[in-house]
Amino acid sequence: MIGFLGAAYPWVKAAHLIFVIFWMAGLFMLPRYLVYHQEAEQGSPEAERWIDREHKLRSIILTPSLVIVWVLGLVLAANLGLFSGAPGLGWLHAKIALVLLLSGYHGWAAAYSKKLAKGERRLSGRQLRLLNEVPGVAAALIVILVIVQPF
Template sequence: MNSDEKQVSESAGRRANKRAITALAVFVAIILVLYVWQPDSFHLWIKALHVVAVISWMAALFYLPRLFIYHSDAEPGSAQSETFKMMEQRLLKVIMNPAMMISWVLGLYLAWDVYGFQGGWLHAKIALVVLLTGVHVLFSRAVRTFSADGPRKSPRYWRIMNEAPTLLMIAIVILVIVKPF
């Protein structure tokens, strides 16, 4: 088996999934240890971990459409296309999905614990995060479409879609920092 075949093998994908599950389990264990070890500053730890998860989620949301741009130009079934498929699937399963889940869980915990779900800015932020999750779902579907060598959108489409997470992120950060209403 050459290195190209090894990169796209099913066993490599299973190992990546196991690593993602292990990472989530370790993350939950860290949360529990922090709750016991640092109860007075637990919400600060949650905020810090929430920011780390959001940064990871956003990095994946920025990178995945770039992969789609290049993948759109690759011939279906080619070695290049198969490599993009594996890269997209691993980015989605190992980074993007866990980071989104952690962002949501910790974010909702903070909305409840720190803010009591109060504030117009918080409701607007949650609405924008729902839209960001919609972008995530759209990208997830595209990963499946590319994986099945289904109909492809143009590189121009993916260049435009690459801006959606950026615009939503800017609005979300402004709401969180400025709290305009």
């Protein structure tokens, strides 16, 4: 379905996918950074480097990508008729729910990064390593929903 985007549809979809890749790359990197940061001695030069790396990742890649993914994704959803009640978009509702959860994960990881910068270490390395898997599982489910469109 091309909808109101007309010939721009494939370009908007391509841009959306490009920024999804950037966002996911950041979501794969930041939790790993958190593990290394937490293992560094507080106040050490190594810990200070992790603080700087995490800040750059959040401000240069993660947050801008998140915003662009949402803007383009909502435009694509509107183009498909999500807001006008088009039938057969159950898969899109599920995808948006997963993207909302992934956005919440993004917020949690960014906040934990800032807490680590202040010296707060509330999770174990094992817990952080387990949380590292969230973006991969979410990405797999989202890809299945988009490609297979099971409902």
